[in-house]
Amino acid sequence: MMKTTILHGLSIAGLALLAACQSPSKPAQTAKSSTKTKGAVDAAKVFDAHCMACHGSDGKSKTFPGFFTGATNLTKPAWQQKTTNEQMTSVISKGHRMMPAFENKLSKVEIKALVVYVRHLKSDS
């Protein structure tokens, strides 16, 4: 009697892919309509350059690194409602779990502009 060997193909190789998320962000190439704020910071451009890899250009975080890091869907009304601008500023500046800190990469003005930008990502449904 022959027994079929079941190969346990599933591995934690996926974890290795996490390392790929750490690659330096490429300059954004998407030609989007500019969303300049008072401080002449183009928040859309900053978002695409530093945040899009995980959060997606639409903020829904349906990206590969976004999936592996468990990135927040920034468009969710429930999340938008319970999160204050102060909380967002703090998380973007200092980081939280898999969310990297940006206080050394972006200026305070840029981070402020990103908070406003993230507010605009809110979906209606």
Ligand code: HEC
């Ligand atoms: C390496 C992937 C990655 C990148 C790049 C990244 N994020 Fe995140 N982000 C995450 C993860 C993961 C979380 C969820 C953190 C947690 O578990 O609390 C998160 C959470 C957030 C939150 C929610 C914080 C809260 O209070 O719930 C905001 C806002 C946010 N990110 C904004 C940004 C902005 C703006 C940028 C670009 C400057 C950015 N993220 C770049 C992975 C990323």
